[in-house]
Amino acid sequence: xxxxxxxxxxxxxxxxxxxxxxxxxxxxxxxxxxxxxxxxxxxxxxxxxxxxxxxxxxxxxxxxxxxxxxxxxxxxxxxxxxxxxxxxxxxxxxxxxxxxxxxxxxxxxxxxxxxxxxxxxxxxxxxxxxxxxxxxxxxxxxxxxxxxxxxxxxxxxxxxxxxxxxxxxxxxxxxxxxxxxxxxxxxxxxxxxxxxxxxxxxxxxxxxxxxxxxxxxxxxxxxxxxxxxxxxxxxxxxxxxxxxxxxxxxxxxxxxxxxxxxxxxxxxxxxxxxxxxxxxxxxxxxxxxxxxxxxxxxxxxxxxxxxxxxxxxxxxxxxxxxxxxxxxxxxxxxxxxxxxxxxxxxxxxxxxxxxxxxxxxxxxxxxxxxxxxxxxxxxxxxxxxxxxxxxxxxxxxxxxxxxxxxxxxxxxxx
Amino acid sequence: xxxxxxxxxxxxxxxxxxxxxxxxxxxxxxxxxxxxxxxxxxxxxxxxxxxxxxxxxxxxxxxxxxxxxxxxxxxxxxxxxxxxxxxxxxxxxxxxxxxxxxxxxxxxxxxxxxxxxxxxxxxxxxxxxxxxxxxxxxxxxxxxxxxxxxxxxxxxxxxxxxxxxxxxxxxxxxxxxxxxxxxxxxxxxxxxxxxxxxxxxxxxxxxxxxxxxxxxxxxxxxxxxxxxxxxxxxxxxxxxxxxxxxxxxxxxxxxxxxxxx
Numbered sequence: 001x002x003x004x005x006x007x008x009x010x011x012x013x014x015x016x017x018x019x020x021x022x023x024x025x026x027x028x029x030x031x032x033x034x035x036x037x038x039x040x041x042x043x044x045x046x047x048x049x050x051x052x053x054x055x056x057x058x059x060x061x062x063x064x065x066x067x068x069x070x071x072x073x074x075x076x077x078x079x080x081x082x083x084x085x086x087x088x089x090x091x092x093x094x095x096x097x098x099x100x101x102x103x104x105x106x107x108x109x110x111x112x113x114x115x116x117x118x119x120x121x122x123x124x125x126x127x128x129x130x131x132x133x134x135x136x137x138x139x140x141x142x143x144x145x146x147x148x149x150x151x152x153x154x155x156x157x158x159x160x161x162x163x164x165x166x167x168x169x170x171x172x173x174x175x176x177x178x179x180x181x182x183x184x185x186x187x188x189x190x191x192x193x194x195x196x197x198x199x200x201x202x203x204x205x206x207x208x209x210x211x212x213x214x215x216x217x218x219x220x221x222x223x224x225x226x227x228x229x230x231x232x233x234x235x236x237x238x239x240x241x242x243x244x245x246x247x248x249x250x251x252x253x254x255x256x257x258x259x260x261x262x263x264x265x266x267x268x269x270x271x272x273x274x275x276x277x278x279x280x281x282x283x284x285x286x287x288x289x290x291x292x293x294x295x296x297x298x299x300x301x302x303x304x305x306x307x308x309x310x311x312x313x314x315x316x317x318x319x320x321x322x323x324x325x326x327x328x329x330x331x332x333x334x335x336x337x338x339x340x341x342x343x344x345x346x347x348x349x350x351x352x353x354x355x356x357x358x359x360x361x362x363x364x365x366x367x368x369x370x371x372x373x374x375x376x377x378x379x380x381x382x383x384x385x386x387x388x389x390x391x392x393x394x395x396x397x398x399x400x401x402x403x404x405x406x407x408x409x410x411x412x413x414x
Numbered sequence: 415x416x417x418x419x420x421x422x423x424x425x426x427x428x429x430x431x432x433x434x435x436x437x438x439x440x441x442x443x444x445x446x447x448x449x450x451x452x453x454x455x456x457x458x459x460x461x462x463x464x465x466x467x468x469x470x471x472x473x474x475x476x477x478x479x480x481x482x483x484x485x486x487x488x489x490x491x492x493x494x495x496x497x498x499x500x501x502x503x504x505x506x507x508x509x510x511x512x513x514x515x516x517x518x519x520x521x522x523x524x525x526x527x528x529x530x531x532x533x534x535x536x537x538x539x540x541x542x543x544x545x546x547x548x549x550x551x552x553x554x555x556x557x558x559x560x561x562x563x564x565x566x567x568x569x570x571x572x573x574x575x576x577x578x579x580x581x582x583x584x585x586x587x588x589x590x591x592x593x594x595x596x597x598x599x600x601x602x603x604x605x606x607x608x609x610x611x612x613x614x615x616x617x618x619x620x621x622x623x624x625x626x627x628x629x630x631x632x633x634x635x636x637x638x639x640x641x642x643x644x645x646x647x648x649x650x651x652x653x654x655x656x657x658x659x660x661x662x663x664x665x666x667x668x669x670x671x672x673x674x675x
Contacts, residue, residue: 012425013477013504014638015504015505015631016638016641018504018505018631019505019631019637019638027501027504027505028501029477029478029501030477030478030479031476031477031504049638049640049641051641154578157543157552157553158552161547181574182555182556182571182572182573182574185539185540185543185555186543186553186555186556187543188540188543189508189539189540189541189542189543189544189547190543190544190546190547190553192509192540192544192635193509193512193543193544193547193548194547196509196635197635198507198509198634198635198636199508199509199540199635199636200636201508201536201537201538201539201540202537202538216639220537220644221535221536221537221641222425222427222535225427226641226642226643226644227641227643227644228638228640228641229638229639229640229641229642230636230637230638230639231636231637231639232635232636232637233637234635235635273551273552273582273583274552274553274554274580274581274582275580275581275582276578276579276580277568277578277579277580277581278578278579279573279576279577279578279579280576280577280578280579281575281576282575282576282577318674342537350673351668351673351674361644364644365644371673372668372671372673373650374664374668375650380652385650385652386650387650388650389650389651390650390651390652390653390664390667391650391651391652391653392652392653392660392664393652394657394660398657399657399660399661402657402658403661403664403665405661406661406662406664406665407665407674410665410669412665412669412674412675
């Protein structure tokens with residue numbers, strides 16, 4: 001007979017164990033896990049998935065009844081739930097320009113749709129934006145739903161949420177993806193609320209469980225200290241906002257054809273609940289970091305704003321953008337919009353050179369998807385080396401000037 | 415003017431470490447704090463009250479020990495404290511949480527609801543917009559400046575490449591970012607009052623008249639399937655030799671891999 005012990009001090013009341021095995025676990029009034037049945041067959045799963053390792057099982061679990069016979073293997077792809085079928089991407093555009101994250105979502109959405117054997121559609125809204133449909137098709141969409149209205153010229157929560165909710169209710173996609181941008185993270189929760197749909201924020205990985213026909217949505221939580229995979233078994237659509245700079249784009253195929261379907265959302269003035277007075281654009285470097293091909297980043301080891309001149313010098317040679325860790329921002333050496341990491345930007349350059357950055361998990365969360373990572377640090381045990389493709393143990397103020405000389409000698413750079 | 419501020423008690427994630435062997439969170443000795451963005455929400459509510467008069471109410475959903483978080487913001491100057499606490503709320507995702515908060519707020523009088531942009535334990539930033547949806551009022555998110563007048567609120571909303579000025583009629587909900595203000599420290603008098611005299615009203619599911627089917631685990635569309643430690647990449651190459659040699663090797667390798675040319 002098994003004995004389950006729960007460390008109440010360690011328990012964070014996350015309810016994962018209750019989710020996994022309601023037969024064995026429950027939460028008490030203090031939102032701490034308690035044991036209902038020491039011998040529930042699923043108890044071990046709940047214990048294994050406890051993020052703080054608070055559940056200990058000793059002895060062998062002996063179910064009171066014999067477990068049901070193992071079912072035959074499920075069919076390759078389960079049937080859709082209800083009428084919901086297909087993958088839809090919210091095609092974010094601003095000022096008539098498709099955002100990069102939209103192309104990334106189409107790239108990943110294409111893969112998910114192919115896994116499920118369904119169509120990939122894009123929802124394009126705005127005013128006079130029909131010209132953008134072609135690009136969405138070339139980048140992977142089978143269909144583009146076009147919702148045009150002067151009320152949608154600039155993003156506003158009321159108009160966009162109403163139009164998108166109507167489109168989803170009519171077309172019934174099983175999956176809807178949004179960029180985890182200031183627009184997507186404003187819009188998607190409002191729609192999820194309206195439709196009682198599941199929504200997972202800021203996902204960094206999306207896959208399909210074919211047997212259950214479920215979208216598995218993986219995202220960092222607890223400041224990037226832990227990854228969680230979220231699913232949405234009983235509600236449709238399954239919706240995610242996806243972190244920009246993570247998913248791979250598909251190359252444009254101008255020969256690819258697709259359908260453009262006009263959708264009338266029937267918006268009225270009552271749907272528009274906010275008024276935009278003015279849109280102010282600020283310096284380009286904000287978007288620059290996320291789109292940069294090369295990034296040179298500095299951290300605590302740079303030592304000061306002066307030290308960042310050395311970082312900048314290497315960046316100038318390479319034609320790279322300058323980024324930094326949270327420490328560098330908090331000390332005021334660089335600006336907030338240059339911060340790479342969990343609470344800053346997620347970047348995916350072809351080359352990321354980390355100089356004097358220890359590589360906290362918060363920082364790694366924002367840069368570990370770079371195609372190639374070079375780390376330069378005095379401390380051979382620095383965490384940054386765990387994600388680096390090439391590491392140099394040394395003082396950045398020795399290494400960088402020599403590197404600059406080598407690059408110049410080889411006639412490499414911008 | 416009546417302002418409701420939603421706050422959350424969270425573990426201080428900057429102190430959270432991961433056990434490299436088991437891939438689980440080490441929570442020993444990690445303190446519970448008022449979520450940082452929520453303190454900016456409290457600060458803005460207090461500033462608006464100082465300008466326009468009225469009352470500031472803090473609403474916190476959580477277990478009984480979240481009482482501490484409410485007393486902390488009380489010491490900053492919040493007037494009324496409500497703890498939304500019930501076993502029925504346990505295991506709620508953002509949908510079910512915003513539903514419970516919404517039903518509670520409907521029991522109170524309000525002109526403005528202020529939330530922090532996101533909580534540092536979940537980083538979803540979903541409660542604000544979902545709560546505005548529950549209340550069927552306009553929302554303005556990522557707010558970095560607030561002005562008010564004529565029954566309207568005028569906000570600067572941060573964008574990736576700038577900001578926009580947006581106006582909405584009250585009642586409305588805003589979510590605020592840290593650029594907005596600098597939260598004040600609790601006053602000594604405030605601390606004494608908060609812990610000696612202040613009443614924390616405790617509201618449960620029955621009191622707010624919520625539909626039990628829409629609360630907690632039952633009302634939550636999403637489920638956590640598993641959690642795991644982020645995988646280290648590994649297999650990197652550490653260069654050897656003098657600084658000159660390493661710089662040379664690095665350039666050669668980057669050119670060989672077609673990264674530089």
